[in-house]
Amino acid sequence: MDIILKILLIVLIADFISGFVHWLEDAYAKPEMPLVGAIARENLLNHDKPRDFLKKNWWQSSYDLIALGFGILAIAWFVFGMMNGWLIFLVVLSVNANQIHKWAHQNRQEKPWLVSKLQDWNIMQGARQHGRHHRGEKNTYYCVMTNVLNPILEKVGFWVGIEKLILMITGVQRRQDAM
Ligand SMILES: [Zn+2]
Numbered sequence: 001m002d003i004i005l006k007i008l009l010i011v012l013i014a015d016f017i018s019g020f021v022h023w024l025e026d027a028y029a030k031p032e033m034p035l036v037g038a039i040a041r042e043n044l045l046n047h048d049k050p051r052d053f054l055k056k057n058w059w060q061s062s063y064d065l066i067a068l069g070f071g072i073l074a075i076a077w078f079v080f081g082m083m084n085g086w087l088i089f090l091v092v093l094s095v096n097a098n099q100i101h102k103w104a105h106q107n108r109q110e111k112p113w114l115v116s117k118l119q120d121w122n123i124m125q126g127a128r129q130h131g132r133h134h135r136g137e138k139n140t141y142y143c144v145m146t147n148v149l150n151p152i153l154e155k156v157g158f159w160v161g162i163e164k165l166i167l168m169i170t171g172v173q174r175r176q177d178a179m
């Protein structure tokens, strides 16, 4: 039981990280910025033409997250002397966020049978919930892995809340996208 709870917790942490990074990119990365500008442009393209990024293979859509994941593991090991299976599991899940996002956009013929089933069983996020992120101003439902966190975070106004807090403290407004 303990193990199942731990797995669940790690999955939810990975889901939250996927949402947090996605929110940062959508709310504060601007296309004209150095470095992160490329990510902002890619996300805007995904909002506009959600099927465009499906052409990428796993490596093409995950290499940047894999590099980041190795960086985090290296810091954990060399700076904090910390390394265990749970941390590795968290990193492995998190670096696959873009792949899981891609699966939510693909139809059944384009993805493995097991993935469709995991989505049917509400274990992995599928098109129905992820589609909500692509509606309107694209400023809700940022988490891409499960169906658990998004409804809760929207209910408590989590993203709007931290955007207000950031505006209050720093005066920085979230990015306004043309609809
Ligand atoms: Zn987005």
Ligand SMILES: [Zn+2]
Pocket (backbone or CB within 6 Å): 046, 050, 101, 105, 130, 133, 134
């Ligand atoms: Zn999407």
